[in-house]
Amino acid sequence: MTDGSVDAGAIDxxxxxxxxxxxxxxxxxxxKWLGAAAPYLFGILVLGSWExxxxxxxxxxxxxxxxxxxAQTLIRDFSLLLPSLLVTLKxxxxxxxxxxxxxxxxxxxxxxxxxxxxxxxxYAVILQVTPxxxxxxxxxxxxxxxxxxxxxxxxIVAFFPIVSNTAVGLNSTDRNLIDLYRLYGASKLQxxxxxxxxxxxxxxxxxxxxxxxxxxxxxxxxxxVAGTGGTQSGLAYRILExxxxxxxxxxxxxxxxxxxxxxxxxxxxxxxxxxxxxxxxDNARGD
Numbered sequence: 001m002t003d004g005s006v007d008a009g010a011i012d013x014x015x016x017x018x019x020x021x022x023x024x025x026x027x028x029x030x031x032k033w034l035g036a037a038a039p040y041l042f043g044i045l046v047l048g049s050w051e052x053x054x055x056x057x058x059x060x061x062x063x064x065x066x067x068x069x070x071a072q073t074l075i076r077d078f079s080l081l082l083p084s085l086l087v088t089l090k091x092x093x094x095x096x097x098x099x100x101x102x103x104x105x106x107x108x109x110x111x112x113x114x115x116x117x118x119x120x121x122x123y124a125v126i127l128q129v130t131p132x133x134x135x136x137x138x139x140x141x142x143x144x145x146x147x148x149x150x151x152x153x154x155x156i157v158a159f160f161p162i163v164s165n166t167a168v169g170l171n172s173t174d175r176n177l178i179d180l181y182r183l184y185g186a187s188k189l190q191x192x193x194x195x196x197x198x199x200x201x202x203x204x205x206x207x208x209x210x211x212x213x214x215x216x217x218x219x220x221x222x223x224x225v226a227g228t229g230g231t232q233s234g235l236a237y238r239i240l241e242x243x244x245x246x247x248x249x250x251x252x253x254x255x256x257x258x259x260x261x262x263x264x265x266x267x268x269x270x271x272x273x274x275x276x277x278x279x280x281x282d283n284a285r286g287d
Contacts, residue, residue: 065249073249074256081238081250085257088219088234091147092265095154096215100208102155103162107204110163111170111196112188121167128160132218136225150222150234157218158211162204169203170196205273212265220258 047067053059054066061069074081106124110117136153143149173196181191223236233241235254242251 062246062248065252069249070252070256074253077250077253081235081254081257084233084235084238084254085261088216088223088236088258089261091150091154091219091222091234092216092261095151095158095219096208096212098151098155099158099162099211099215103159103207103211104166104204106163107166107170107200108192110167111192117167121163124160124163127156132157133221133225136222140222140226146226150219150226153222153225154215154218157221158215161210161214162207165203165207165210166200169200172203173199202273202277205269205276209266209269209273212269213262216258216262216265 051066051068054064065073106120110121132153135156136149139152140146140149143152177195178191181195186194219234220236223234224240235258238254239251242248242254
């Protein structure tokens with residue numbers, strides 16, 4: 001048009017810059033919330049179904065106690081189970097710390113010398129593939145102190161993942177960066193401390209997360225074999241004791257404490273790993 005007026009059809013054809021409906025912005029938030037709540041909702045569904053089946057079928061408590069009865073037993077016998085839990089956790093933590101330190105040192109030796117790796121690594125594999133329940137009786141017989149025997153058994157189970165992951169991480173360092181360090185005249189010690197160890201840190205921390213649960217498993221299995229009672233009895237002994245006395249709700253309460261301990265160990269190690277790696281490693285960064 002020549003008079004400067006605006007055609008109504010042209011206005012309708014102009015692109016609409018108004019924001020999309022709010023549903024499109026809420027959908028990712030809802031999906032994220034559902035993803036976070038799904039494990040808890042599933043757990044509630046399982047526990048509710050378990051409780052309903054036990055009540056409807058009138059299942060005896062000595063066969064399958066209900067979750068509510070297990071919770072009541074846990075509260076009632078907590079003063080008895082707590083000391084045993086602390087004993088098991090003490091063995092687990094000590095074995096884990098020994099495995100973490102020993103696995104790191106042995107992994108460093110493997111990196112510094114191929115001959116040491118070829119000599120010792122097969123024996124580390126033998127320790128890993130040998131069932132601890134098979135060698136625990138021998139360790140208990142040979143050791144004069146039962147607690148030391150339990151510690152050795154838990155250490156054997158937790159040791160190999162740290163050694164293996166550390167060795168893989170140290171050997172996976174970028175060869176171009178190693179050549180660059182060598183070009184600038186860096187010594188082997190400088191290359192190890194400034195390049196290889198930081199590069200292997202994610203592998204080492206992954207080994208720690210695996211070994212944390214394995215140390216708990218090794219401690220519990222060793223306690224089953226040892227069958228020690230008294231003030232130094234762990235949760236495994238309480239499970240055996242409950243089985244002998246047909247106190248199945250207490251057995252499930254002890255099993256719950258073991259499972260809860262394993263979950264807390266994994267969560268703590270995962271948070272520790274994220275704390276160390278969050279500023280520079282892609283896998284540890286948030287969304």
